[in-house]
Amino acid sequence: MEKKNIDWGSLGFGYIKTDYRYVANYKNGAWDEGGLTTDDMVTISECAGVLQYAQTVFEGLKAYTTEDGRIVTFRPDLNGERLENSARRLEIPVFPKERFVDAVVEVVKANSAFVPPYGSGASLYLRPYLFGTDPVIGVKPATEYQFRILTTPVGPYFKGGIKPLTLRVCDFDRAAPRGTGHIKAGLNYAMSLHAIVDAHNQGYDENMYLDAATRTKVEETGGANFLFVTKDGKVVTPKSDSILPSITRRSLIYVAQHYLGLEAEEREITLEEVKDFAECGLCGTAAVISPVGKIVDHGKEICFPSGMTDMGPITKKLYETLTGIQSGRIEAPEGWIKEIC
Ligand code: PLP
Numbered sequence: 001m002e003k004k005n006i007d008w009g010s011l012g013f014g015y016i017k018t019d020y021r022y023v024a025n026y027k028n029g030a031w032d033e034g035g036l037t038t039d040d041m042v043t044i045s046e047c048a049g050v051l052q053y054a055q056t057v058f059e060g061l062k063a064y065t066t067e068d069g070r071i072v073t074f075r076p077d078l079n080g081e082r083l084e085n086s087a088r089r090l091e092i093p094v095f096p097k098e099r100f101v102d103a104v105v106e107v108v109k110a111n112s113a114f115v116p117p118y119g120s121g122a123s124l125y126l127r128p129y130l131f132g133t134d135p136v137i138g139v140k141p142a143t144e145y146q147f148r149i150l151t152t153p154v155g156p157y158f159k160g161g162i163k164p165l166t167l168r169v170c171d172f173d174r175a176a177p178r179g180t181g182h183i184k185a186g187l188n189y190a191m192s193l194h195a196i197v198d199a200h201n202q203g204y205d206e207n208m209y210l211d212a213a214t215r216t217k218v219e220e221t222g223g224a225n226f227l228f229v230t231k232d233g234k235v236v237t238p239k240s241d242s243i244l245p246s247i248t249r250r251s252l253i254y255v256a257q258h259y260l261g262l263e264a265e266e267r268e269i270t271l272e273e274v275k276d277f278a279e280c281g282l283c284g285t286a287a288v289i290s291p292v293g294k295i296v297d298h299g300k301e302i303c304f305p306s307g308m309t310d311m312g313p314i315t316k317k318l319y320e321t322l323t324g325i326q327s328g329r330i331e332a333p334e335g336w337i338k339e340i341c
Pocket residue numbers: 060220221222223224225244245246247248249283284285286
């Protein structure tokens with residue numbers, strides 16, 4: 001398939017309309033058979049559940065071209081499983097994970113001309129989402145829903161590629177204990193918009209959110225989990241019931257232990273101990289692993305020894321191994337790579 005005429009190397013993280021998207025509709029208690037469409041417009045009631053009460057959940061994953069020219073996705077079954085969990089929490093009917101994976105395959109195959117070539121540093125981002133479409137005015141779940149997957153070719157999430165980021169400790173909270181921080185609901189992102197605009201206005205790249213109950217423990221940023229490396233080379237990531245269970249982070253813990261022979265641990269991490277770490281990174285589908293050079297806590301600077309010009313050495317090894325697995329240069333653990341074509 002001939003590729004589209006796109007300058008792949010200069011793509012940022014933005015929306016470019018591709019040829020096909022996947023759509024399925026839920027009505028009278030059942031999902032229809034779904035399929036591809038070229039229509040990028042959504043027409044719904046002015047009173048739709050998604051518009052009135054933000055009844056929507058979503059996912060994010062990528063398709064890559066491997067070194068030997070295959071198109072693959074990374075652990076889409078885990079995105080399907082997480083979307084099921086997100087849907088249950090917002091009283092949205094589950095779109096079954098097996099159908100999710102089939103839809104991913106179908107939509108990537110149809111848009112294969114938009115999958116960036118190997119070595120370009122870009123990938124095809126997939127955004128699956130579910131939303132309530134029929135009218136609700138009393139506070140209650142919709143009865144009709146749509147599931148869509150749109151795709152868009154993307155480059156790095158943070159401008160400047162892998163230049164270390166500067167974060168601030170945020171005074172706003174992202175998620176409450178027993179709230180919705182652990183699911184991928186649009187509402188979590190809506191309420192982070194003011195905090196991120198304010199952070200950017202103050203010259204910071206991202207916010208470090210703390211736990212809302214005590215404001216002493218590290219949670220995550222608006223769109224990625226944290227990963228730290230201790231001075232003796234151990235990988236540690238925050239454990240919390242109110243952060244998104246990142247598929248990238250779970251994969252990196254495995255990579256650290258089984259590919260790099262490092263100790264890796266998920267545990268509560270206090271803000272107080274952050275100054276003692278050697279390296280820090282943000283991990284996620286969009287962020288991949290983006291190094292953090294500095295965190296500012298109300299004027300007090302925490303500068304990581306890895307500095308402001310490059311990734312720390314262990315972060316770099318993790319990055320190279322993960323991206324090597326995703327692009328077929330390094331053999332993947334069983335079941336991690338779903339081949340599309
Ligand atoms: N945390 C938040 C709030 C996110 O939006 C994301 C992105 O999906 C992540 C973490 C990383 O999750 P994953 O690695 O599954 O993409």
